[in-house]
Amino acid sequence: MKIDPAARPFTAAVAAPALVAALARRPRAAAGLGLLTAAVTLFFRDPDRAPDRAPVDDPDVVLAPADGVVVHAGPAEPGLGPAGEWQQVSIFLSLLDVHVNRMPYGGRVVSVSHRPGHFLAAYRAASGMRNERTEIVVERPTPDGPRRVVVRQIVGQLARRIVTRTAPGDEVATGARIGLMKFGSRMDVFLPAEVVLAVVPRTRAVGGETVLGRFGPPAGARR
CATH class of the missing domain: 1.20.5 (Single alpha-helices involved in coiled-coils or other helix-helix interfaces)
Known part of the structure; x- marks a missing residue:
């Protein structure tokens, strides 16, 4: 392995x-x-997943960024999401989960930012706002306009270091490895309103394979 x-x-x-x-x-x-x-x-095991065997060619699919349990799936929790209207999927990684992180939606990396913070238990909602974290913003152009997804690597009580292996300007494929978090953590993915979510809380997610949701037509577009 x-x-x-x-x-x-x-x-x-x-x-x-x-x-x-x-x-x-x-x-x-x-x-x-x-x-x-x-x-x-x-x-630190790093198993191959579906995108490693065959590139994801569906431009609408959003994949899980990590192994773990979905603890939130729905509108962004107050104070956690970027400005505007977003949906949020949060995945809690236990010590037993694979901790290699993957890009949920491919595109060009617009920004990567790191914020110091606390080390609350990662399953708590407050950890998404108060804990140390790295935020990655990725954008993909489409005929209907650019699609933007925000990914956060968030440390927990035991995870005290985030490894991020992507930088602004990188072109990253859906499901590609982007780093890892050491010893227990959480990942938040913020998705536009037009994404139809395919998971609910307590869903067991597999990074790079579980479908979190799919982009639909933007608001006001013809169906």
Whole structure:
């Protein structure tokens, strides 16, 4: 299984004591530390998903940006969304979930901004406004005008670092890897009103595969 390169310092930090315990002939300690090394390494697993095997060619589909449980799907929660009318889908990632993040909707990255903040439990609504986070804005031109989607990587109580591997000006495909968050977190996706949501709270999402929704005709357009 593919492991994200961000695992290296963490794996080394727990593998070294395991090696010392083995050399000191302390099998129980070595075994326990060995299991911990495996668990930490697996946290950074990076499995291939549908977009890796075949590019997503549907310009209307929005995919889940991460594995986890949908904790909100509907109008943007007060104070959380960008200015204007938006829908919001929030996904909570537990320690057991894959933490590699993916772009829910392909296009050109307009901006990437990081804001310091608190480390509230990521399943709480307030975490979307108060916690440390990185916001990515992506835009795609269409005959009906540009479509814009906002993606936020939000840390939790244990996740204290966000890795974002995209920058303004990048062209990113739907479902492409864009970074990861370390040890428990949340992702918020803000979508225009014309997106028809396909998930509800408690839906189990798979990053790069679960359809969050689809763009429909913009308001006032002919159907």
